[in-house]
Amino acid sequence: MTDDRFFPRHGPFSLGEIAGQAKVELAADAPRNLMIRGIASLDQAEPDELSIFCDVHHTEAFAITHAGAVITSVRLAERPHNGAALLVARDPRYIFAVVGLMFYPRGVADPGVHAAAHVDPSAVLGEGCQIDPGAIVGPQVRLGARCHIAANAVLGMAVEIGEDGFVASNATISHALIGANVRVGAGSVIGGEGFGVVPGPAGLMCSAQLGRVIIGNNVRVGSNCTIDRGAVGDTVIGDNTMFDNLVQVAHNVRIGRNCVFAGQAGVAGSVTIGDGVMVGGAVSISDHLVVGSGARIAGKSGVARDVAAGETVGGYPAVPVRQWHRQTAHLLHAGTRLGHKAEN
């Protein structure tokens, strides 16, 4: 069971209601009236809880789970189990996400401006916003309905955020226009000064950074990320793009829709990235490159040339993934050969 202190639960819901909302067919003999109180992992779920089985590593836990119902895939539904009602779906993880939102809906818990928040009188707040203690909302800021600005977050002058936005604690947003349903993690910095170093007569100096950050709808930024504003012109991020923690996006980067950036990835200045690109953890992409739509970049790669649409690359410097695997095989072989020599 989830910890009620941290996750206030809605429900309970009957299995029939859950299947209806998630648009999953139930077997004819499924206990449609079974009341489900919450969500838990296979090994911890109780008979009035729902779980998920989508990872073959959990086959054993599935076999003995006490969960009342389990969301799973057509293929995994064949595995032996303990009599739980099955919600069989093409994409169980998506169904689980939908059901998760039934029990633990997002949104504003406690609308209003806390007495210890600081909202500039010229800011315009939509209906039902929640501004927590210590949060700073600067002049001319515009927030859509139901935005939640958490404790000690800072929104600089004229920032705009669409409806249902969430800005976590200690995040800083400036020089940015942000769409609807965007979530910004704690400690992240959006709209910071891009890094434009120029040699001057008395040593290095920094060029003014006069652009903005433009973020679409349904974007998710993790914790302690940095997304710099453009130098001249904007940094742009498309709808449904998702960033894990500690990701760096430099000035004038343009990223399309439905991209995924795993933790500690970094994108240097003026890179252009298409739609549906998957970027692994700790990947680095050099400045001014173009990464085509649907490309995939293996974790920890160093990308130093353009990546074609649909291409999968890996390595440092990154090459097509099969070439990379052969390079790795060559090195393993060479290292082993050297080891044998050393022994003889």
Add this chain to the structure above:
Amino acid sequence: MTDDRFFPRHGPFSLGEIAGQAKVELAADAPRNLMIRGIASLDQAEPDELSIFCDVHHTEAFAITHAGAVITSVRLAERPHNGAALLVARDPRYIFAVVGLMFYPRGVADPGVHAAAHVDPSAVLGEGCQIDPGAIVGPQVRLGARCHIAANAVLGMAVEIGEDGFVASNATISHALIGANVRVGAGSVIGGEGFGVVPGPAGLMCSAQLGRVIIGNNVRVGSNCTIDRGAVGDTVIGDNTMFDNLVQVAHNVRIGRNCVFAGQAGVAGSVTIGDGVMVGGAVSISDHLVVGSGARIAGKSGVARDVAAGETVGGYPAVPVRQWHRQTAHLLHAGTRLGHKAEN
């Protein structure tokens, strides 16, 4: 001498007191009554200060130091020096840490809740806690005795921290149960939403993250780290585990005791790490892997398969360290050969 503006000093202590507290034997002719006022590096120490010599690079500085006393090892004590009293220890760095705490003890300097802090009335604070200006302590938070929550740090609803905890400025903690004597660095985010991206009918979406972060005793988290809560189930960190700065720990990671993570290391989701594991700087560990107790991972490695207990690995992708060194030797040789060809 340390800068008194930043480090209020206790003491002075006699050399005899220091040796007694650190459980180090003094030579029969050592000046037990010499009063030591503070701690300094070999090259800056005065005759009433104590220093440490544990790094052979500092042999010259040891030879001419004006320190009144020096902590060192049996082996290094043989080197020529300037007459300082020697505190000879098996592990001089440990002794230095103990003596450091005599002169500069940790703990709460100024108990009480600052008028500009915001403590929810339902929070329970142990005796002698210090809550600095701008700090936010949310509803149902429970703090053990002598916790220090620094300026502008944020503790979310129902967070628990054991006694003698320290949370530095601008850190954010939520969805977490934390043991005693834990130090969290400035800007770190503990309990943020894990990164669970799921394809949905209208584009990518994020799955609810319903777990917690469970941290043991004596854990140290550096600055601007990110430790995500579990998706379903918890992220768990054992006693005495130490994190440098900018380290990423993803959802559902399990880390044992006495592990060390150097700066910018990253651990992807659901990785399991044993006890006493040493992870170098900028190392990346891929999701779902298992790293056995006592394993060591060389700096900047990319770990893409399980690591056995006691194994030392390095490289990208990481391999046993000797294999890695032979791969590096092979590359050097091949590169040099190509260079000669190019010249001929």
Add this chain to the structure above:
Amino acid sequence: MTDDRFFPRHGPFSLGEIAGQAKVELAADAPRNLMIRGIASLDQAEPDELSIFCDVHHTEAFAITHAGAVITSVRLAERPHNGAALLVARDPRYIFAVVGLMFYPRGVADPGVHAAAHVDPSAVLGEGCQIDPGAIVGPQVRLGARCHIAANAVLGMAVEIGEDGFVASNATISHALIGANVRVGAGSVIGGEGFGVVPGPAGLMCSAQLGRVIIGNNVRVGSNCTIDRGAVGDTVIGDNTMFDNLVQVAHNVRIGRNCVFAGQAGVAGSVTIGDGVMVGGAVSISDHLVVGSGARIAGKSGVARDVAAGETVGGYPAVPVRQWHRQTAHLLHAGTRLGHKAEN
């Protein structure tokens, strides 16, 4: 045009004034009296705006720009264009930086201490400082004239910052003495505890970190960086050194003047770096190494041995850059050969 909501503009200035201030000669037939209202990219500039052409990729945009004036280089000035007045300079990027400061000068917009800031009575503020809401200025802090401490930034006890300093929101500075004209990005942590892990009888422990961070003049620190204070002795950063985002600098590192650290670079403990060193993004430098003046380190390299003055290195582990390129060529060749074998 830049977005006036985010960037209040000075001016307009005549082309003659601009050329004079930037010390650039205008052609005899240039329209010296043309009034320039602001700055924009080549593709967006209007006839009363100034742009820059310094990147050969923008040759087409230059050919059709509507900008009234363009800063460019001797070589690029030859390219066809649409009749814009040209400001031809040896270093157009430097001239652009100077002109940027004419239209968008830095400095304090709104001097005074906001009612919701918390300034300790023992702090000493120079003339014309701006302290924003939620900012915390600790005891004995000393700020030079015209410092701007942004919302929710925290300056710990006795920190000193010279004139014209800027500390962005949610940054944390402690145990630090900082020169004039220094800019610290949002979320950065300066003066945090260094990472000194020591094995003790009951498990790992951390040694007291008793040094400071000493930063020269004109230094720029990006967002979410971490610069730790020394263990015994100081971490030192020279004048005009520039850090991008998410850069880690460990305890007792010494960095010279005019160095550049791109995003996510990391420098381990006690490294010494000379003047004018260029460190690429995501580079890692192992502890205790020496990097000579004028060295250059390619992006994502792992530096595991000293780098000589003027040397350029790359790779993991890093080697001289030509050797690295030959290693890469060797791997490509070996991978391709293995691929052909697999096909036959």
